[in-house]
Amino acid sequence: MNIVVCVKQVPDTATERKLRSDDKTLDRDAADGVVNELDEYAVEEALRLKEAHGGEVTVLSMGPAKATETIRKALAMGADKAVHLHDDALHGSDALGTSYAISQALKKIGFDLVILGSESTDARTGMLAAMLAERLGAPQLTLARKVEVEPKGGTIRVERITDYGYDKVEASLPAVVSVVEKINEPRYPSFKGIMAAKKKPVETLGVADAEIAADQVGLASSWSEVVDFAAAPPRAAGTVIKDEGDGGAKAAEFLASKKFI
Amino acid sequence: MSEILVLVEHVDGDVKKVTFELLTLARSLGTPAAVWAGPGYSDAAKARLAEYGAEKIYVAAADEIGDYVVAPKAEVLAHLVAERSPAAVFVAATGEGKEIAGRLAVKTDSGVISDAVGVGEGFVAEQSIFGGGVNVRSRVTKGTPIITVRPNSTAPVAAAAAGAEEKVEVALSDAARAARIVERVVQEKGARPELTEAAIVVSGGRGVGSGENFAIIEKLADTLGAAVGASRAATDAGWYPHQFQVGQTGKTVSPQLYIAAGISGAIQHRAGMQTSKTIVVINKDAEAPLFEIADFGVVGDLFQVVPQLTEEIEKRK
Ligand SMILES: Cc1cc2nc3c(=O)[nH]c(=O)nc-3n(C[C@H](O)[C@H](O)[C@H](O)COP(=O)(O)OP(=O)(O)OC[C@H]3O[C@@H](n4cnc5c(N)ncnc54)[C@H](O)[C@@H]3O)c2cc1C
Ligand SMILES: Nc1ncnc2c1ncn2[C@@H]1O[C@H](COP(=O)(O)O)[C@@H](O)[C@H]1O
Numbered sequence: 001m002n003i004v005v006c007v008k009q010v011p012d013t014a015t016e017r018k019l020r021s022d023d024k025t026l027d028r029d030a031a032d033g034v035v036n037e038l039d040e041y042a043v044e045e046a047l048r049l050k051e052a053h054g055g056e057v058t059v060l061s062m063g064p065a066k067a068t069e070t071i072r073k074a075l076a077m078g079a080d081k082a083v084h085l086h087d088d089a090l091h092g093s094d095a096l097g098t099s100y101a102i103s104q105a106l107k108k109i110g111f112d113l114v115i116l117g118s119e120s121t122d123a124r125t126g127m128l129a130a131m132l133a134e135r136l137g138a139p140q141l142t143l144a145r146k147v148e149v150e151p152k153g154g155t156i157r158v159e160r161i162t163d164y165g166y167d168k169v170e171a172s173l174p175a176v177v178s179v180v181e182k183i184n185e186p187r188y189p190s191f192k193g194i195m196a197a198k199k200k201p202v203e204t205l206g207v208a209d210a211e212i213a214a215d216q217v218g219l220a221s222s223w224s225e226v227v228d229f230a231a232a233p234p235r236a237a238g239t240v241i242k243d244e245g246d247g248g249a250k251a252a253e254f255l256a257s258k259k260f261i
Numbered sequence: 262m263s264e265i266l267v268l269v270e271h272v273d274g275d276v277k278k279v280t281f282e283l284l285t286l287a288r289s290l291g292t293p294a295a296v297w298a299g300p301g302y303s304d305a306a307k308a309r310l311a312e313y314g315a316e317k318i319y320v321a322a323a324d325e326i327g328d329y330v331v332a333p334k335a336e337v338l339a340h341l342v343a344e345r346s347p348a349a350v351f352v353a354a355t356g357e358g359k360e361i362a363g364r365l366a367v368k369t370d371s372g373v374i375s376d377a378v379g380v381g382e383g384f385v386a387e388q389s390i391f392g393g394g395v396n397v398r399s400r401v402t403k404g405t406p407i408i409t410v411r412p413n414s415t416a417p418v419a420a421a422a423a424g425a426e427e428k429v430e431v432a433l434s435d436a437a438r439a440a441r442i443v444e445r446v447v448q449e450k451g452a453r454p455e456l457t458e459a460a461i462v463v464s465g466g467r468g469v470g471s472g473e474n475f476a477i478i479e480k481l482a483d484t485l486g487a488a489v490g491a492s493r494a495a496t497d498a499g500w501y502p503h504q505f506q507v508g509q510t511g512k513t514v515s516p517q518l519y520i521a522a523g524i525s526g527a528i529q530h531r532a533g534m535q536t537s538k539t540i541v542v543i544n545k546d547a548e549a550p551l552f553e554i555a556d557f558g559v560v561g562d563l564f565q566v567v568p569q570l571t572e573e574i575e576k577r578k
Pocket of ligand 2: 006007008009036038039042060061062063098115116117118119120121123124125126127128129
């Protein structure tokens, strides 16, 4: 089975994240880049499926030069090879542009299964998997907390989390899956894995290589724009008291003062 | 004024509150038209939608629409966008709502804005990003603006309208029938308000210690008419079902009041609750990061503080 995992480099949520004042896009230089957490769950699931059914795991990441750090991490976890979609023309692409560029790269790579995280910590659109399914005409098996594949019959079953519990969903391969963090516990790269990752092949694709129409990607071609932005006014400092036996009563007084009770 | 399509969120035939919020918002910018997709439509639903300002109700009630993941609803909306050229499409920013919006954007070659907390003149959307640190105003520049709006962003206000029904027949494509729902598993729901809709949410975390102990969280919630939430630590431990998880990979809530007991305030948890209007934190560790965004905090043992709070509220009733 040929599995492609989409992995995104995002600014570390522990550091201060900013938008650039010049073009109002995410300032990717201001913060350390890390693997989007949920994408580690996606990589883990891909590795488990490969271990169970055989095949190959390819990491696909669209991002600037420094995204190679993220790609190496996924390779160190155990993925076999990687494709880095990297071109200045891609800078500033919105969700539609990104989904188009990634779908073109996926067509070039070929796949039985594409696995994504269900959301990135920076853009937080939670839309990419659905958009890819739409563009690729492949079944959408998103928000999965459990994935089962029968490669022989070419079928896949997932449990999709819902507002009321979960849905059991069935489809035929090839398919697009996104995972939630309930699905597994991602492994840490071993020392051996880290060393091996250095030698694994990473192919760089530009816009022309992936047959991406330049007028469909990048900031200038985006379908949406940031009008303006500002730091949120800080929350007014609250009152924190130490419980002296009347903490609950004090909290009730606070709620009463705010007319909640 | 031109039409604004509002996709109706419904469960078991009941219209969810967020739909009334979206209709209220749509009314300030155009003529609201509700779009019902899937089975369960009834006169009661019609009456509710009209009560909250739906001039038109497009009804695509084929059972089939509910049998497959997301794609059929996007096809219904795409059909209406092509037929009616609405000024905009509003969808609730739930997990599924965002996915519907994403597919619709691809189908109609239109821009999409995710998780707006407000929408103004010219369909300029307000978003709160980076854990609430930055406020952004953004807008769609190509196609029909498709905007997903966070529940609890607007107060729903009734305003009777015609609610003129129009049946919509959409022949689903094969692609829309690719991911079949073979079973829906409903886990305990209870009588409490829905988490994303509730005006008050009381959440418990690892500090609660066990599933049985969640009874004290529920008790406080019930005295306030609140919904119960949980941190990932609590859902992973099996103390509370996962659909009650608040946070990045759980629900995003934006209630008037959020009370957190025994929750440290990891960034992933904050991502789901930081736009709450008032935040009360109970934690025995004075260094817990959630205190940083608390309007009122009690450093203490939740097993003392929460029951006392519950009792005080009962007394004041
Ligand atoms: C990909 C990913 C997604 C995630 N998504 C989410 C998400 O959606 N939602 C979420 O919540 N987390 C999420 N997390 C997990 C998050 O990082 C934290 O691990 C989690 O929020 C911690 O839960 P907690 O605060 O209940 O537990 P802890 O961090 O262990 O905090 C427990 C707190 O309880 C206090 N306490 C203990 N006993 C008492 C007592 N008797 N009285 C008062 N206080 C007490 C302690 O002082 C402590 O502050 C995610 C993580 C990852 C990697
Ligand atoms: N630039 C990118 N490169 C590779 N994968 C991405 C990229 N952006 C988003 N993804 C994938 O899409 C998922 C959802 O992201 P988003 O729609 O931005 O919330 C992520 O968890 C990744 O798996």
